[in-house]
Amino acid sequence: MEPLFLYNTLTRQKEKFQPLNPPLVGMYVCGPTVYSDVHLGNCRTFISFDMIYRYLLHAGFKVRYVRNITDAGHLEGDLDEGDDKFAKKAKIEQVEPMEIVQKYTLGFHEVMALFNNLPPGIEPTATGHISEQIEMTKKIIVQGFAYVTNGTVYFDVEKYCTNNNYGILSNRKLDDLLTNTRELNGQDEKKGRLDFALWINAKPEHIMRWPSPWGWGFPGWHIECSAMSMKYLGEQFDIHGGGMDLIATHHTNEVAQSVACNSTQPVKYWMHTNMLTVNGARMSKSAGNGFLPKELFTGNHPLLERGYQPMVVRFFMMQTHYRSTLDFSNEALKASEKGFERMMNAIRLLDNLKISNSSSVNIAELKTLCYAAMNDDFNTPVLIAHLFDGVRLINSINDSKETITETDLVELKKLYHNFVFSVMGLKEETTAKNNDELAEGLMNAILAIRKEVRSKKDFTTSDLIRDELKKINIIVKDTKDGAVWEQEN
């Protein structure tokens, strides 16, 4: 197999992928903070990494995929004081914080399943790893990179910077970080402006709290990922992923914590997915321009003309490279829907293609092109372009304009099965498609009648049947092998 190249945020270039301990691959992806519904932008990241996970598996790697659930410690704002997101939401909804966590964790899993994402091998929660986070914090203090103020433990960025490059991931200089920023207030406890909390002292009214060497409190946002990735993947592992928005703060701090704790760079390849935008602006929870997956599927949203099926949305995302912004619009979605249908129709044809003694099509070349696209930093849009070239071949073979041998056909089927289903994680949308026995029976009867009148050249009746069926979104097509029907959504 040809080598795989991927873009490493750490070095800002594409690098040949060489795992630390092949064929094992350790991959950690920052999961959701479960205090509200995941929106489509969040989903894009998880879908992108699902594709990456799937391709690594397909390439023969033995991947340990860890994706966390953040269910504690994520504060509102960067003031390192006050309520965390769960406590705040719990107050609004008048329930326990863990009810919030449970509700949105279940919702998250439901959405992931709808998008046909494979579950990660390990899905650890922050609250399930409090002691690991405390241990790591202790070690960072021992190493001299953190200090305690009023029961809160802060990471000492300035101290860290004497021997380490804090801005290694974001490609920023410390001086710029210190000078170029907007005014923040309420930071009296910190020594340095960039310092961040590893452990946070819980105020009396704070519900989610655990005992620690520094009193009752809860973990900071960044420490969980460092502690949990270390626990399950080791002090050094291959891939750490997340959205690009996490680079500057969350991942920068993760690197600092791990280096301070273990004196080694924790991650070999940092991978980041780009943002989903709506009308050119980033989709985000705070901006209030987020789409919920459910709204997208049902079409129940002011900006949507109608609903789109999960696989159409997934295909839509696959048509853009994971490191490019993807702008969301009805037109783009509709175009993807048509294209997806076209591709799935061709794949269905694969089972009925006529075999010839020779091939007029070059399957080996197509296969080479597909792998080349994926090996070039998981370039799914280029992969799809090649697969559409193949769709034309399939249709031409079906129309007897091209020929294929049995061996080549087996290869071709394998190619589409591998790339479309296994790697891109797409599948047939089965909803309301010929799977209702009653509908099947009725349609057979109606089409039999239509066939009868057509044999008598009674096209008026024939067309009447077709037009009437169209009114209830049933499309009848006359092929050379007789009439077929399908339901439009």
Add this chain to the structure above:
RNA sequence: GGUCCUGUGGCCGAGAGGCUAGGCUGAGCUCUGCAAAAGCUCCUACAGCGGUUCGAAUCCGCUCGGGACCUCCA
């Protein structure tokens, strides 16, 4: 204010010094009783202005537009 990314045909989106993306849409043709599907053909673009080069959408500079990060966010 600082740092950085980006500007591709009607729309979406790849590519990245010389060859050509791909999807959707529109027009025409073939097939068909007619449709539909499918195939073929056409509409052949790289923000603007300069520069480097035999040659630039691709490199450099400037101008204009869009965006991200520096505050929580995938």
